[in-house]
Amino acid sequence: MSLTRRQLLERLAGLGALAALPPTLAACGDEDAPGDGLPTYTWDGPLGPEGAFEHGVASGDPLADAVILWTRVSSDDPSADVDVFLEIARDPAFADRLAAATYTTGPDTGFCLKVDATDLSAGTTYYYRFSALGRTSPVGRTRTLPDGAVDRVRVGVCSCSNYAAGYFHTYHYLAQRHDLDLVLHLGDYLYEYGDDTYGDIRPCEPPTEILTLADYRLRYSQYRRDPDLAEAHRQFPWITVWDDHEFTNDPLPNGTGAENHTEGVEGVWADRVAVAIQAYDEWLPTRVRDPAILWRVFDLGDLVRLPVVDIKYPLVHDLGEAVPSMLGADQHAWLDDAIAHTTQPWLVLAQAQSFTDAVRQDGTTSVAAWGRHPTSRRRVLDAAANAQIPNVVVLTGDTHQSRAIDYTEDPWGTYDPATGAGAEAVEFHTGAISSPGGPGDTAALANWFWADGFSKMYLVLDVTRDRLQADWFGYPEFAKWVPTRPEGGESWLKGYTTASGANHLVEATAPAEPPADVPAPAP
Numbered sequence: 271m272s273l274t275r276r277q278l279l280e281r282l283a284g285l286g287a288l289a290a291l292p293p294t295l296a297a298c299g300d301e302d303a304p305g306d307g308l309p310t311y312t313w314d315g316p317l318g319p320e321g322a323f324e325h326g327v328a329s330g331d332p333l334a335d336a337v338i339l340w341t342r343v344s345s346d347d348p349s350a351d352v353d354v355f356l357e358i359a360r361d362p363a364f365a366d367r368l369a370a371a372t373y374t375t376g377p378d379t380g381f382c383l384k385v386d387a388t389d390l391s392a393g394t395t396y397y398y399r400f401s402a403l404g405r406t407s408p409v410g411r412t413r414t415l416p417d418g419a420v421d422r423v424r425v426g427v428c429s430c431s432n433y434a435a436g437y438f439h440t441y442h443y444l445a446q447r448h449d450l451d452l453v454l455h456l457g458d459y460l461y462e463y464g465d466d467t468y469g470d471i472r473p474c475e476p477p478t479e480i481l482t483l484a485d486y487r488l489r490y491s492q493y494r495r496d497p498d499l500a501e502a503h504r505q506f507p508w509i510t511v512w513d514d515h516e517f518t519n520d521p522l523p524n525g526t527g528a529e530n531h532t533e534g535v536e537g538v539w540a541d542r543v544a545v546a547i548q549a550y551d552e553w554l555p556t557r558v559r560d561p562a563i564l565w566r567v568f569d570l571g572d573l574v575r576l577p578v579v580d581i582k583y584p585l586v587h588d589l590g591e592a593v594p595s596m597l598g599a600d601q602h603a604w605l606d607d608a609i610a611h612t613t614q615p616w617l618v619l620a621q622a623q624s625f626t627d628a629v630r631q632d633g634t635t636s637v638a639a640w641g642r643h644p645t646s647r648r649r650v651l652d653a654a655a656n657a658q659i660p661n662v663v664v665l666t667g668d669t670h671q672s673r674a675i676d677y678t679e680d681p682w683g684t685y686d687p688a689t690g691a692g693a694e695a696v697e698f699h700t701g702a703i704s705s706p707g708g709p710g711d712t713a714a715l716a717n718w719f720w721a722d723g724f725s726k727m728y729l730v731l732d733v734t735r736d737r738l739q740a741d742w743f744g745y746p747e748f749a750k751w752v753p754t755r756p757e758g759g760e761s762w763l764k765g766y767t768t769a770s771g772a773n774h775l776v777e778a779t780a781p782a783e784p785p786a787d788v789p790a791p792a793p
């Protein structure tokens with residue numbers, strides 16, 4: 271069953287999911303006033319469950335003056351709304367609070383709560399916590415984006431986190447870093463399958479494939495009770511975009527279904543899309559007015575522009591477009607505009623699927639997801655060239671492999687792998703947090719410098735005015751099979767740099783040195 275945008279909006283409205291933007295909390299604490307004059311939490315009712323905040327806290331979609339704060343309350347009464355008190359402070363001990371207020375959550379949002387903390391200072395670390403039912407959440411740490419002149423940013427990048435396929439040690443190591451401004455998750459945040467279908471290391475909740483809103487909520491709940499994932503959310507603001515498994519495997523064009531959906535037997539596809547979108551909107555700390563429109567842009571001061579695009583948009587919706595494209599007409603137009611107005615030297619496109627085709631010397635080609643829509647890919651690159659953006663970087667999830675690639679249309683002709691002449695962009699694949707890998711073969715590929723499919727990893731993007739470096743950190747695949755962390759911890763797997771203006775990768779001899787002063791972790 272095909273799903274038009276109008277039909278989707280009607281379904282979301284019917285589910286009560288078309289909420290406006292989250293409520294706000296404006297910072298107003300007066301540094302010079304004795305005490306902060308802000309309300310404090312009191313509770314004289316019966317104590318709520320010990321696990322009232324079993325899903326922890328999260329933050330996301332940071333701006334220079336705002337960030338989304340998230341929690342969920344596990345209440346004994348599934349039908350009653352719950353009051354939730356939120357505090358933000360400059361310090362992890364909450365001696366220096368700058369905002370506090372009470373909100374309500376309840377069954378309509380699956381007891382998830384998002385608040386947009388506003389009027390914050392740029393490039394600043396904050397701490398936050400929630401209280402409800404007499405219980406108080408863990409303390410979260412978050413950070414606003416830098417503004418104005420920025421010398422350096424560091425971004426953690428990850429994707430493909432399959433709970434059933436292994437333990438999330440990768441998230442543990444990511445959470446241990448305190449030298450990142452934010453974390454990007456490029457999709458396949460969760461997987462829809464039931465037990466023993468795509469991983470048998472850990473049992474799934476529910477044990478069957480997720481189909482209904484209750485199923486999707488329960489699967490998110492299981493993931494967010496994982497201590498390593500919860501800790502990674504607690505320590506950093508995240509920016510996320512979905513790939514296919516947040517719906518189900520391989521949606522087909524124009525809202526007509528998916529590889530892993532049997533119409534009728536597994537319900538109505540349009541309904542499944544709607545509940546998948548609603549659950550994502552509830553559980554991820556995103557700031558979107560329409561939960562189906564996930565594309566957005568972030569500016570990291572005058573250094574980096576970061577558009578996040580949704581390549582599933584023209585698949586899970588029926589856009590009614592005669593000529594299919596990678597992004598759909600309205601998202602393409604939006605991205606054209608975002609690129610045209612880029613003033614930063616680094617344009618970093620965050621998205622879920624591979625950008626560069628693998629063209630071997632004998633002419634055989636593995637066509638990338640974007641290669642199936644070469645007009646769309648050309649449009650993005652031409653927009654960047656027209657805007658005279660000196661550096662174009664594509665961040666890619668989905669492939670379960672780390673990859674370091676120069677983007678060129680002519681790898682065996684005008685392109686020179688030694689100098690990068692003829693390259694228009696660089697592409698980094700993040701590898702997988704826990705999803706199964708595969709052989710990473712770069713043989714007979716002029717512009718693919720490295721591929722690793724048998725390590726579990728994340729990457730750190732370190733950007734300065736002069737260069738951008740990508741460093742992958744991880745451990746061998748088999749270490750994900752057991753709950754104990756790999757002996758010896760994680761290691762630096764590889765690094766590649768591109769000098770400003772070069773759009774060409776060169777192997778690094780060491781990981782980028784972390785900054786000297788990093789904020790205190792959330793306690």
Ligand SMILES: [Fe+2]
Binds near residue numbers: 430431668669
């Ligand atoms: Fe994946």
